Amino acid sequence: xxxxxxxxxxxxxxxxxxxxxxxxxLVAIFLDVxxxxxxxxxDDPGSVDALLLSVEVTAIALIVIVALGTPAAWxxxxxxxxxxxVAITLVELPLVVPPAVAGIGLxxxxxxxxxxxxxxxxxxxxxxxxxxxxxxxxxxxxxxFYVRQALAAFTALDPSLIEASRTLGAGxxxxxxxxxxxxxxxxxxxxxxxxxxxxxxxxxxxxxxxGSLTGVTQTAPLAIYERxxxxxxxxxxxxxxxxxxxxxxxxxxxxxxxxxVLGDARG
Amino acid sequence: MLAxxxxxxxxxxxxxxxxxxxxxxxxxxxxxxxxxxxxxLRVAAGLLRPSRGTVRCGSQTWLDTERGIDLPxxxxxxxxxxxxxxxxxxxxxxRNVAYGIAGVTRAERRSRAHQLLERFxxxxxxxxxxxxxxxxxxxxxxxxxxxxxxxxxLLLDEPLSALDxxxxxxxxxxxxxxIGDAGVPAVIVTHDFExxxxxxxxxxxxxAGSVVQTGTATELAAAPGxxxxxxxxxxxxxxxxxxxxxxxxxxxxxxxxxVTSTDSxxxxxxxxxxxxxxxxxxxxxxxxxxxxxxxxxxxxSVTTVGNRVRVGLMGPQPMVAELTxxxxxxxxxxxxxxxxxxxxxxxxxxxxx
Numbered sequence: 001x002x003x004x005x006x007x008x009x010x011x012x013x014x015x016x017x018x019x020x021x022x023x024x025x026l027v028a029i030f031l032d033v034x035x036x037x038x039x040x041x042x043d044d045p046g047s048v049d050a051l052l053l054s055v056e057v058t059a060i061a062l063i064v065i066v067a068l069g070t071p072a073a074w075x076x077x078x079x080x081x082x083x084x085x086v087a088i089t090l091v092e093l094p095l096v097v098p099p100a101v102a103g104i105g106l107x108x109x110x111x112x113x114x115x116x117x118x119x120x121x122x123x124x125x126x127x128x129x130x131x132x133x134x135x136x137x138x139x140x141x142x143x144x145f146y147v148r149q150a151l152a153a154f155t156a157l158d159p160s161l162i163e164a165s166r167t168l169g170a171g172x173x174x175x176x177x178x179x180x181x182x183x184x185x186x187x188x189x190x191x192x193x194x195x196x197x198x199x200x201x202x203x204x205x206x207x208x209x210x211g212s213l214t215g216v217t218q219t220a221p222l223a224i225y226e227r228x229x230x231x232x233x234x235x236x237x238x239x240x241x242x243x244x245x246x247x248x249x250x251x252x253x254x255x256x257x258x259x260x261v262l263g264d265a266r267g
Numbered sequence: 268m269l270a271x272x273x274x275x276x277x278x279x280x281x282x283x284x285x286x287x288x289x290x291x292x293x294x295x296x297x298x299x300x301x302x303x304x305x306x307x308l309r310v311a312a313g314l315l316r317p318s319r320g321t322v323r324c325g326s327q328t329w330l331d332t333e334r335g336i337d338l339p340x341x342x343x344x345x346x347x348x349x350x351x352x353x354x355x356x357x358x359x360x361x362r363n364v365a366y367g368i369a370g371v372t373r374a375e376r377r378s379r380a381h382q383l384l385e386r387f388x389x390x391x392x393x394x395x396x397x398x399x400x401x402x403x404x405x406x407x408x409x410x411x412x413x414x415x416x417x418x419x420x421l422l423l424d425e426p427l428s429a430l431d432x433x434x435x436x437x438x439x440x441x442x443x444x445x446i447g448d449a450g451v452p453a454v455i456v457t458h459d460f461e462x463x464x465x466x467x468x469x470x471x472x473x474x475a476g477s478v479v480q481t482g483t484a485t486e487l488a489a490a491p492g493x494x495x496x497x498x499x500x501x502x503x504x505x506x507x508x509x510x511x512x513x514x515x516x517x518x519x520x521x522x523x524x525x526v527t528s529t530d531s532x533x534x535x536x537x538x539x540x541x542x543x544x545x546x547x548x549x550x551x552x553x554x555x556x557x558x559x560x561x562x563x564x565x566x567x568s569v570t571t572v573g574n575r576v577r578v579g580l581m582g583p584q585p586m587v588a589e590l591t592x593x594x595x596x597x598x599x600x601x602x603x604x605x606x607x608x609x610x611x612x613x614x615x616x617x618x619x620x
Contacts, residue, residue: 169369
């Protein structure tokens, strides 16, 4: 056997191991318990509550992230100002902060004894052990996924499109709404899907900051954690729903057609 | 009437240029890429703010850095044709055109956009997305869009460069017509002297950020003010040292040989001669003819361009001759063939270096 063939064989083996390792747990969720049992255990009102809560809080979090993240990313993409690169790094910070640390940080900032605790109390805002607190935690951990992608999508726009819009009499606002947003749509949708996926799976920051109260702050991942020692089938059923949702997100984001292989671009 | 004056630093380039264009006049900014031509267009449109400068169009001042006036691009009535057309990919052809039409009802915008497309021969492509249009169609949509706002100034960046040869001819006629109809100053940026000659009334040659010579195409070709301008006009440029001999001038070429010219000059000069003034004769021919200049050359390339053949030559310095197709065939030219390049002393121009 030639060295080239041996090398290719080793690469194939490595890929096979990677694929098996990554897919086995997900496949197992569906194989471990029969589909009938899975559906039956979803009848548990607690599970349904957790799923509905997850849908509600991730939707609100996504709206907040898109509403604030889009203009912020546009500013970062189009204006150069002192501290711009620092700002970009700060936006990405939650990506590397462990979720539990994020939860502690949120408590220290927004909790009753936190930095802004008094101000929030006077304003009548309660976050800890409240659904609103879950949204805050989700926005914190998921927003970088959207803002990064939005920034990339805006910077990838052909600058002459923006300039063309300006020479055609459109001001800043109209150019942003009519040219930049539609032009960056694919990237914005992908960023939104990624952020939603991250929010849907959020566990640590939510648990530390908002707790795990059934029907109030117990999202699907928290419900799975609570269940898995006592009701493994119920935990599996919830997990199966989350896997299906995540899979759907991934499919929605993946562009149609195969991705490029190194060297393809050389004609 | 447009008057632009700009001074600014762009990377390694010191841009410092001024030009004026009359109503219904078309000025070409011609020069190599990186000379600052497009930057001057962008200054006029308000897309680039120079550190010092003025832009006046008609009775309005669009930019005056000393007085702190700088109108944003959307408040200057400019029709800008971008080099890659910059059509909005998410909008159909007619919506691209309608984008610049403001202050009228929706129905009015729609019908005006359709009228414009019809004028550019695109009535049946109104609902097509830019991605499905051909290069020539895309250019016409971009032109229709640029004039839709009834601009007071037309700025066209390399309007023909993205088109194939057959579309170019048709498109250049449409452009000339459009510029004539608009009745406003027009500025075209191009790196191609022939394109400039075809489209513009006057040409300003730009080199390294400055205007080096302005004139009609004929003036520039007949009396290039520098080697650079001569080179841009497509002339063969050879360098050497000139001295008078009788009422003619003899230039001893660098690399050997000499050229006789009816122009007068002394010292270091560039000899320019147009490729179509140079004829080729077989190596061993002894026919004298009236051409005073006969230089031994070797053929380096033979390229057919339409009904002409451009022959690359290596003599003391590189040269190019343009022959008719039958003329070239009669000589059986191929790379390596030895020949004599002949041209009259009256066909040469001397430019001091």
